[in-house]
Amino acid sequence: MADPVLLEVAQDGVATLRLNRPAQKNAINLEMRPLMQRLITRVARDPAVRVLILAGSGGSFCAGGDIRDMAQLGAGAGVDGGGDAAPDALAGEAARRRMRQTGEVALAISTLDIPVIAAVSGPAYGAGLGLALAADLVLAAPDAEFCASFGRLGLVPDFGLHLSLPRRVGIARAKEMIFSARAVEATEAQTLGLVDALHPAPELEAVARRMASGFARHSPTALGLSKALLDQSPTLDLRQVLEAETAAQALCFTTPHHAEARRRFLARSPEAGPRT
Structure with a gap:
């Protein structure tokens, strides 16, 4: 079986983290969370990686968390433990561990010291919306849909959406999206500020790669410091x-x-003297 998450690193310093469960629209299951964490840690530790692209296989970005996993948690299945603990207590503890893993993935992506670009085709629902908004820039195809779908399942948003969504669209609009759990199509998403640019689906990842390659040519120190300052501002x-x-x-x-x-500038314009 193919790995559910793939990491591709190109020679130009651009890496692509690709969710790879196309038959499930790249829904994130329990196996994928620690794998994503390990791959993102590898990216963070590799000085050759200058930019990261987030993408999905099969024309979908990410349909959210795998509901089959949620059903197991609700039944208390697959939980380590024993004794006389009630199933609900076991399920609650498993859910807490699951959400800790989700938060670790969100934090790892959001705090990367390099630019992160999300290339979104198809659904970005639930945790998929959170994954997209963990990126610094969001590019989307016209068929992209964004949805804070948690309310449909009686859940609250996770993956850092209580922070990243209002930063993008404002508090009032974030409340409306979360309370209604409605799907937002690509053109509206761009108007709201969820999406930075729209590109035809066949060109989307190529555009993201060109953008990433341009970023990768700049100083990683300057880009990392600017990203940190902007996030803190x-x-x-x-x-x-x-x-x-x-x-x-x-x-x-x-x-x-x-x-x-500075050397290149002065070589071209020796009479100009140093400038910033």
Whole structure:
């Protein structure tokens, strides 16, 4: 059987994490969570990887969590334990462990020190919506659909959606999407700010790769520092931002990328002198 999650690393520094259960529209099952965690950790530790693309196989991004797994949890099946513990208690403990794993995956992706691009075709439902919004940029095909579908199952959103969704669309719109659990088509998603750009499905991953390759040519130090500053900026005041920029820029001045860029500029325009 094919692995349910694949990691492809190209020579240009662009990696693709691909969910690979096309028959299930790439729904995330229990096996996939620790595998995703291991692969993302590998990406984080590999200095050759400059950009990560999130994608799905078979024309789907991710239909959310696998409901078959949820049914097992509800029945208390597949839970380590014993004694006289009630099935509901066992199911609750298993669900807690499952959600801890989900949170670890969301955190690992969101805190990567490199740009992350989601390429969304077909459904991005539930945890699939959370996975897409863990990325820095979301590109989508016209057939993409986004849905905070948890209410349909009597659940609350996970995968960090209580943070990432309102950051994208605002508190009021996030509440409307969560309370209604309605599907949002690609054109509306772009209008709301869920999607940054739409591209035809056959071209979507190629566009994401071109974008990623462009990012990969820039200084990983500068990109990582800018990403961290932008992620922190909603909680900082101007003075704090300026102090953080000062420290980050001082570090960037010492990098080989800056030295090489400065050398190339001066070689082209020796009369101009150094400029920023």
